[in-house]
Amino acid sequence: MTELRNEYQKEQMSKAELAHELQVLKEQYEKIKDDYILLIAFAAVDIANSDLDTMEGLDPSEAARKLEQLQQQFVGGEQVRCGKSSFHKKHKTPL
Structure with missing residues (x-):
């Protein structure tokens, strides 16, 4: 019985560690995703600005x-x- 209890406690600790690692990975993913969205937005603005620069001499x-x-x-x-x-x-x- 003691052996089963010890194994159960190990599994619970392992489960808690995995849950923590999953949370860390989710946070890292969200940060990378937000950085990527900003990068895309800045790239779109740069493209639009370069197109506007080429429009200066147009009728x-x-x-x-x-x-x-x-x-x-x-x-x-x-x-x-x-x-x-x-x-x-x-x-x-x-x-």
Whole structure:
């Protein structure tokens, strides 16, 4: 009986250690995910700024066309790929 009790206690300690390790991994994942989202946002801003820099010498109609093109590439903060964003695909809404 004592042997079973000791084994049970070891398993409980192992379970607690695994739960702690899982929590640490979740926190690390969330931090990396947040850093990645920020990196993507900064990259999008850099791309938009470089596109705006190329628009300085354009006539207003050409600038409006380029702006419309940029707006179509980004829908709700998500870049559109192959004509539809994942939101539009999931909800089957027109673009």
